[in-house]
Amino acid sequence: MNDYLANPLAFPHEQPNGFPMLEDEPVFDETRHLQIEMPETVISLKEFGYSNEDIAQCPCDFGITNVFRILSDEGAECMLQVARMLEQYTTSNARIARNVRGGAYQSKFLRDLCQSKELTAAVSKICGTDLLPHTIPHQLGHLNYNPKEVGENVDKWHVDTLRIDFVMFVTDPNSVEGGEFEYYLGTKEEVAELKKAGKLLDPAKIKAPVLPGPGYAVLQQGNMVVHRAKGLTEPGERITMVNGYVPRDVSFPDYTRFDQLYLVDPEHMAASEYSRHVTWMGRELLEAQLKGFEFSEDRDKMAENLEKIAEMMAVAAEQLRKAGDAKVEHFGDG
């Protein structure tokens, strides 16, 4: 593979059924609504206990950042307004009692924020690798709302169905009791072992970053960092927004847990979005090969390049055919 970087994939033009556009929402403006302050510290995957072999499978070696600012005060106010407008569209799944997925179809503000070039550039800089806003629209601007029942966790211990995302508070975390975002300073294999043995997570490894206000976030390699969102201990409002990214270097194997997405996203959209995403990856991998064309006698290498793409497509096709057989994966509440 040469050093080809993938072209972005435009947001779908079609408006899907069941996802009406919001009316009278704020218009996103990068200059007024973003106030990005870069994180000062980054915890590496090594510090989480991952091996060099594990890290080699990832597009970058960072695990999670400290808290950093994304939105200005005005941006945070607009984001809260949009999140409240979207609240009537919450759905439930086996992990989360109330979330809105696919809000980027309904809110131009949310879509433009999640696809902001300035924000993508900042997130890329933190990761040390070029990223693009996620090419599966349901992986953009995921919103979590506190469950109606006080004490019930917002989201259970889990890893994400994508590689890189940030978790940003939309409401002020200091205006409520509880509702912390927590992550586990260990590997996902360690958590799986503990769960299997019926043991609780090591409390000394549970970290709860302190978020100073709305519009502040942590960026994580979400499929490697086990995390959760705790419930409120008193009635209140807690909303967070999670935005996903894909590496621009498409030579990294795709990491999309379509088996999981199919269980939580609408059937009339989940497969189409995944198929579109994989088609984009295939196109970009082929484009990379064309860009890197040179005369050569190395037939094995040429065959290998073609097989790599064919295999990726075949695996995706198999995923599409067997969708619906899986269970929503998580590590529970303890």
Ligand SMILES: [Fe+2]
């Ligand atoms: Fe998550």
